[in-house]
Amino acid sequence: MISTRAMKIKPSPTLSIDSKAKEMKAKGIDVISFAVGEPDFDTPEHIKASAIKALQDGFTKYTPVGGIPELKDAIIEKLKRDNSLDYKREEIVVSCGAKHSLYNAAQALYSPGDEVIIPAPYWVSYPDQVLLNDATPVVVQTTEADMFRVLPEVLKNSITKKTKAIIMNYPSNPTGFTYDRKSLEVIAELVVKHNLYVISDEIYEKLLYDGLKHVSIASIDNEVKKRTIVINGLSKAYAMTGWRLGYAAGSADVIKAMENIQSQSTSNPTSFAQKGAVEALNGPQGFIEEMLQQFDARRKYLISELNTIEGVSCINPQGAFYAFANIKMILGRRCGQWDVKSCTDLSMYLLEEAHVALVPGGAFGADGFIRMSYATSMEKIKEGLLRIKDALKKLS
Numbered sequence: 001m002i003s004t005r006a007m008k009i010k011p012s013p014t015l016s017i018d019s020k021a022k023e024m025k026a027k028g029i030d031v032i033s034f035a036v037g038e039p040d041f042d043t044p045e046h047i048k049a050s051a052i053k054a055l056q057d058g059f060t061k062y063t064p065v066g067g068i069p070e071l072k073d074a075i076i077e078k079l080k081r082d083n084s085l086d087y088k089r090e091e092i093v094v095s096c097g098a099k100h101s102l103y104n105a106a107q108a109l110y111s112p113g114d115e116v117i118i119p120a121p122y123w124v125s126y127p128d129q130v131l132l133n134d135a136t137p138v139v140v141q142t143t144e145a146d147m148f149r150v151l152p153e154v155l156k157n158s159i160t161k162k163t164k165a166i167i168m169n170y171p172s173n174p175t176g177f178t179y180d181r182k183s184l185e186v187i188a189e190l191v192v193k194h195n196l197y198v199i200s201d202e203i204y205e206k207l208l209y210d211g212l213k214h215v216s217i218a219s220i221d222n223e224v225k226k227r228t229i230v231i232n233g234l235s236k237a238y239a240m241t242g243w244r245l246g247y248a249a250g251s252a253d254v255i256k257a258m259e260n261i262q263s264q265s266t267s268n269p270t271s272f273a274q275k276g277a278v279e280a281l282n283g284p285q286g287f288i289e290e291m292l293q294q295f296d297a298r299r300k301y302l303i304s305e306l307n308t309i310e311g312v313s314c315i316n317p318q319g320a321f322y323a324f325a326n327i328k329m330i331l332g333r334r335c336g337q338w339d340v341k342s343c344t345d346l347s348m349y350l351l352e353e354a355h356v357a358l359v360p361g362g363a364f365g366a367d368g369f370i371r372m373s374y375a376t377s378m379e380k381i382k383e384g385l386l387r388i389k390d391a392l393k394k395l396s
Helices: 013-026 045-056 069-083 098-109 125-132 152-158 181-193 222-226 252-263 271-282 286-306 343-353 378-393
Strands: 092-095 115-120 136-141 163-169 197-201 228-233 246-249 322-326 333-335 338-340 369-373
Touching: 013 343, 045 271, 069 092, 069 246, 069 271, 092 098, 092 252, 098 125, 098 197, 098 228, 098 246, 098 252, 115 125, 115 152, 125 136, 136 152, 152 181, 163 181, 181 197, 181 222, 222 228, 246 252, 286 322, 286 378, 338 343, 343 369, 343 378
Parallel strands: 115 136, 115 163, 163 197, 197 228
Antiparallel strands: 092 246, 228 246, 322 369, 333 338
């Protein structure tokens, strides 16, 4: 019989939509996908060359569980250079992707009876990772008017004696919005006052537009830094999704617990992939700016076009590569057998009728919205929007 723990969770909606889209493609159907958050750029050549050399040199054996010293040093230098954060090797652990780092942190910190605050819209895995570790997710709603940022008074009212941690994600998946230093300072005060942990997911930190600069909550002061687990990785900024490399930085006791947990599950991340990660962090960084410029052009086009569609509105995201469009005015419309009562209904309608894949906002705790990833070519964005417009005109 399946465990009660396993029955608490559901498959990732983003991957479910993508799987359905791929099934349709396998049948010869031309599906345009806005569903998965994966850069459509190839990993830069100098990074691939470093991993290839490691393979050729026979660097194919076990490594230390928490990552090779060379990679830990590269991460330490990166955090100091980009985030004004100082860490030691024993305060860094490398895992098989940022999702793995998040899960290890959950395993290390949460106990039965703990509550974990999660601002919504949230990345789909946060609540399930809390549930898998026998704690209780406390979802705190944000609003479009506040650019999907959690307000201090709302956060304050959600804290109880059982609260163990707050999960922050900025720039956000799915909304693309982030926090400025002033907002983070207020949140940091609450964290320190109530002796909470912050799980700070900063995987999209390099993908900010209009001159915005990322600020890590751990950099506010030493008191909040002691209580923060910074989560990051290589997937988004370096187009290395399949390499599965993420890392966490935090207090030595938490990091040691995460490493011990990892030693009993995956052991070390892939050896030669770690060598590629060293090159990614230490080598030329120009690729990121080039990729960002293309994302920015796509962002501007997509948002502009979405706001021309009757019944759809979308505020301009500050980062990442997602548009989080409001489709509440469309709900309640019909077309033939389709009765669009929810964002999930709309997503299935567009997949089946327009052959366009996107993710319903309900998957992120925000019904009435859809998430569209613009980590795909401008050509596909234009064609996908034409299909969406035509399909929505049929609803009445």
